[in-house]
Amino acid sequence: MRKLLIALAVLAAPVSAQDKPAVPSPSEIVAAAPKGDWTAIAASDLLVMELAPPDQSPGQASAKGRPRRVVIQLMPPPFSQGWIGNIRKLAAAQWWDGLSVNRVQDNYVVQWGDAAGEDKAKAKALPESLAVVPEGEYTTAHGITLQRAAALRLRQFPLDPYAPNAALLDGWPIGYDTKSQWPVHCYGMVGVGRDMPPDTGSGAELYLVIGHAPRHLDRNIALVGRVIEGIEHLSSLPRGTGALGFYETAEERMQILSLRLGSEVPGLPAFEVLWTNTISFARYANARANRRDPFFIRPAGGADICNIPVPVRRVK
Amino acid sequence: MRKLLIALAVLAAPVSAQDKPAVPSPSEIVAAAPKGDWTAIAASDLLVMELAPPDQSPGQASAKGRPRRVVIQLMPPPFSQGWIGNIRKLAAAQWWDGLSVNRVQDNYVVQWGDAAGEDKAKAKALPESLAVVPEGEYTTAHGITLQRAAALRLRQFPLDPYAPNAALLDGWPIGYDTKSQWPVHCYGMVGVGRDMPPDTGSGAELYLVIGHAPRHLDRNIALVGRVIEGIEHLSSLPRGTGALGFYETAEERMQILSLRLGSEVPGLPAFEVLWTNTISFARYANARANRRDPFFIRPAGGADICNIPVPVRRVK
Numbered sequence: 205m206r207k208l209l210i211a212l213a214v215l216a217a218p219v220s221a222q223d224k225p226a227v228p229s230p231s232e233i234v235a236a237a238p239k240g241d242w243t244a245i246a247a248s249d250l251l252v253m254e255l256a257p258p259d260q261s262p263g264q265a266s267a268k269g270r271p272r273r274v275v276i277q278l279m280p281p282p283f284s285q286g287w288i289g290n291i292r293k294l295a296a297a298q299w300w301d302g303l304s305v306n307r308v309q310d311n312y313v314v315q316w317g318d319a320a321g322e323d324k325a326k327a328k329a330l331p332e333s334l335a336v337v338p339e340g341e342y343t344t345a346h347g348i349t350l351q352r353a354a355a356l357r358l359r360q361f362p363l364d365p366y367a368p369n370a371a372l373l374d375g376w377p378i379g380y381d382t383k384s385q386w387p388v389h390c391y392g393m394v395g396v397g398r399d400m401p402p403d404t405g406s407g408a409e410l411y412l413v414i415g416h417a418p419r420h421l422d423r424n425i426a427l428v429g430r431v432i433e434g435i436e437h438l439s440s441l442p443r444g445t446g447a448l449g450f451y452e453t454a455e456e457r458m459q460i461l462s463l464r465l466g467s468e469v470p471g472l473p474a475f476e477v478l479w480t481n482t483i484s485f486a487r488y489a490n491a492r493a494n495r496r497d498p499f500f501i502r503p504a505g506g507a508d509i510c511n512i513p514v515p516v517r518r519v520k
Numbered sequence: 521m522r523k524l525l526i527a528l529a530v531l532a533a534p535v536s537a538q539d540k541p542a543v544p545s546p547s548e549i550v551a552a553a554p555k556g557d558w559t560a561i562a563a564s565d566l567l568v569m570e571l572a573p574p575d576q577s578p579g580q581a582s583a584k585g586r587p588r589r590v591v592i593q594l595m596p597p598p599f600s601q602g603w604i605g606n607i608r609k610l611a612a613a614q615w616w617d618g619l620s621v622n623r624v625q626d627n628y629v630v631q632w633g634d635a636a637g638e639d640k641a642k643a644k645a646l647p648e649s650l651a652v653v654p655e656g657e658y659t660t661a662h663g664i665t666l667q668r669a670a671a672l673r674l675r676q677f678p679l680d681p682y683a684p685n686a687a688l689l690d691g692w693p694i695g696y697d698t699k700s701q702w703p704v705h706c707y708g709m710v711g712v713g714r715d716m717p718p719d720t721g722s723g724a725e726l727y728l729v730i731g732h733a734p735r736h737l738d739r740n741i742a743l744v745g746r747v748i749e750g751i752e753h754l755s756s757l758p759r760g761t762g763a764l765g766f767y768e769t770a771e772e773r774m775q776i777l778s779l780r781l782g783s784e785v786p787g788l789p790a791f792e793v794l795w796t797n798t799i800s801f802a803r804y805a806n807a808r809a810n811r812r813d814p815f816f817i818r819p820a821g822g823a824d825i826c827n828i829p830v831p832v833r834r835v836k
Contacts, residue, residue: 310752311707311829339817365679365809365822391627391732401817416707416732416827420811420820436626436759443752493681495736501655501717504736506681508824511732513627 229497230488234515237484242476242517243375250466250475251276251295251429253316255305255437256459274434275466275475276394277516279376279427282344283387286337287396287426290407295465297331299408304457305441309449311415314438315397317408319457334406341404342423343384360489361509366419370509372480372489376430377509379422387427390417390510392435396426414439417510432475432516474519488515545813546804550831553800558792558833559691566782566791567592567611567745569632571621571753572775590750591782591791592710593832595692595743598660599703602653603712603742606723611781613647615724620773621757625765627731630754631713633724635773646724653720658739659700676805677825682735686825688796688805692746693825695738703743706733706826708751712742730755733826748791748832790835804831 228236255272278288294300300316307315320326364370367379370388377388387393390413397409404426412431431438441458444451451457466472478485491497493507544552571588594604610616616632623631636642680686683695686704693704703709706729713725720742728747747754757774760767767773782788794801807813809823 308756310755342818361681363679363681365677365824366820400814417824419827420808420816420823422820423818424811424816439626440624440756440758442756492736495740498716500736500740502658502739504682504738507736508681508733511735 226498227496228491229495230491232497233484233488233491234478237478237482237488241479241482241484243479244519245277245432245475245477245516247466247469247472247474249278249280250432250472251278251291251463252466252469252472253300253463254461256461272434272437274437275432275472276429277432277475277477278429279387280374283376284341284396284426284428286335286341287405287407287428290334290337291410291428292465293331293334294408295463295468298462298464299328299331300460300463302460303328304459305438306444306457307411307448307450308414308438308441308443310443312413312418312449313411314414314441315409315411316460317397317410319454321409330406330408334408336406337404337426339402339404342426343386345384361507363506364509366422372485372509372512372514375477375480375514377514386423388417388509389413389419389421389427390430390513391415392430392513393427394429394431395421396428398425412438417508419510433518475516476519478515478517480514488512542814543812544807545811546807548813549800549804549807550794553794553798553804557795557798557800559795560835561593561748561791561793561832563782563785563788563790565594565596566748566788567594567607567779568782568785568788569616569779570777572777588750588753590753591748591788592745593748593791593793594745595703596690599692600657600712600742600744602651602657603721603723603744606650606653607726607744608781609647609650610724611779611784614778614780615644615647616776616779618776619644620775621754622760622773623727623764623766624730624754624757624759626759628729628734628765629727630730630757631725631727632776633713633726635770637725646722650722650724652722653742655718655720657720658742659702661700677823679822680825682738688801688825688828688830691793691796691830693830702739704733704825705729705735705737705743706746706829707731708746708829709743710745710747711737712744714741728754733824735826749834791832792835794831794833796830804828 253274253276255274257272278291303316303318305314305316306319307313318328320328360372361370364379367388368381370379377390378385379388393413395411396405396407397411398405407428442456443449444456446452478488489512492512494503494505496503569590569592571590573588594607619632619634621630621632622635623629634644636644676688677686680695683704684697686695693706694701695704709729711727712721712723713727714721723744758772759765760772762768794804805828808828810819810821812819
């Protein structure tokens with residue numbers, strides 16, 4: 205008992221900033237996560253986009269000679285599978301090859317597809333048999349039961365202004381209520397451009413979120429995945445000067461050399477995700493919401509769902 | 521009575537998407553705001569940064585020939601005035617001229633100042649008489665009384681995970697509790713780089729938020745303003761490949777030609793802000809949180825404080 209009291213006294217002793225025991229940062233927790241807390245991402249669930257080579261300008265010297273490859277992970281069932289089926293067909297048909305990035309709107313989105321899309325006469329023909337997906341598919345009735353939610357302590361973000369409940373579940377940020385669940389618009393998420401409702405888009409026009417989470421788009425547009433590597437090749441593109449950030453001339457558009465399913469790309473590295481239902485992830489999320497590593501003087505005591513990005517890494 | 525019933529029947533009649541009465545979008549509400557709802561920003565509260573001319577690469581054709589000017593609005597009292605006083609002295613001393621943008625970390629910050637800052641022997645000397653600002657100044661005890669909060673219905677963002685209360689007040693996004701208030705880290709906000717605590721930074725190293733709001737930095741670092749024009753010249757810079765997004769070579773750094781107080785820049789256009797305590801702003805904020813313009817099928821019914829950017833415009 206005496207020993208225990210001494211131990212407690214040591215723990216409770218005031219410490220100066222210099223003496224503070226080092227509390228691991230979120231990235232240190234991720235780096236220390238055991239192999240078993242990571243889950244492999246199948247190559248067939250990846251899209252690989254190769255952009256035109258970097259220009260040779262002085263301002264872009266850092267990119268010189270390195271490939272401009274963007275890797276996107278597609279969402280698993282039950283989310284957005286109608287659009288994702290179309291995207292698999294479009295990639296198999298090499299439909300995006302030779303098309304371009306046509307829109308970059310600051311603090312919002314980068315969008316790519318057919319620049320002639322608005323002009324039916326000049327637009328590139330879509331593969332046959334693409335599904336027309338109904339608006340009802342923006343959410344899914346499959347998934348989380350209230351029992352499961354309780355069991356997994358899913359109400360991780362009780363102060364979410366956009367959804368009754370929000371959680372990082374099975375590797376993805378989602379909102380949910382008692383009847384349905386849906387993916388949410390965080391930085392790095394990829395969605396399907398569309399015209400006015402009831403159009404829902406085919407999947408041929410895709411956009412990437414490159415700004416503060418535009419959560420007002422949740423349940424209004426389909427999300428199909430997220431960029432897991434190379435986002436800087438898209439997020440650092442010059443902003444378009446036309447309405448909504450569209451480029452005004454053909455010269456401004458970054459060309460897409462190819463866009464393929466990962467399973468068709470020779471030599472693609474393997475990737476894995478820190479699984480959200482692990483102790484390591486819980487520690488990481490807690491550390492993000494309560495920063496106590498040495499740089500911080502006041503932990504926030506909370507976080508929003510888009511400020512806890514799900515860690516993804518290359519397998520060495 | 522019969523007339524009233526008929527009118528109600530008409531209002532209640534189902535309408536197709538085509539027939540839907542047009543509900544104004546947030547930007548349409550801003551465009552229609554009367555002159556009196558806008559407040560002038562004094563030129564002496566602006567910083568004007570001129571960056572090196574755009575390179576002539578094909579990928580940056582849209583920027584060709586146009587100036588790379590970034591305009592920053594400094595925060596008014598009672599916020600961060602110790603650092604802002606230093607920044608005014610640094611600008612008057614033309615201290616940043618010839619220095620550079622040294623760090624661009626994706627989904628986080630752009631940072632500028634003295635690239636040799638870590639090396640005391642090579643670092644550029646700071647003007648004398650810069651204040652050393654204590655950590656207590658990250659928040660301010662001045663400001664909102666509970667009575668005023670109630671009167672202005674300030675609890676606009678009851679679901680904020682980072683602050684007991686959050687509001688768009690007097691033109692700025694702030695968090696507050698019963699004792700103090702503080703600016704919050706939204707996209708476009710500008711803050712003061714610092715070393716480990718208790719250092720608070722002088723104001724010579726500045727950073728700009730270019731990603732999802734890093735609200736965990738609130739009350740841990742000083743915020744001093746926001747970019748009101750030209751943010752794309754910083755947010756689209758190539759990301760640095762060193763630790764924390766620092767550039768690894770001198771060639772990658774974008775040079776700062778000059779950084780001046782707005783009152784010292786001849787011919788600077790006048791800017792004004794849509795004042796937050798107006799009916800127009802309330803309508804705009806409500807429309808952002810409940811999108812009913814034709815593109816949307818499901819209003820979110822809420823928003824976070826960083827997803828309602830305060831509108832600023834050039835005076836024509």
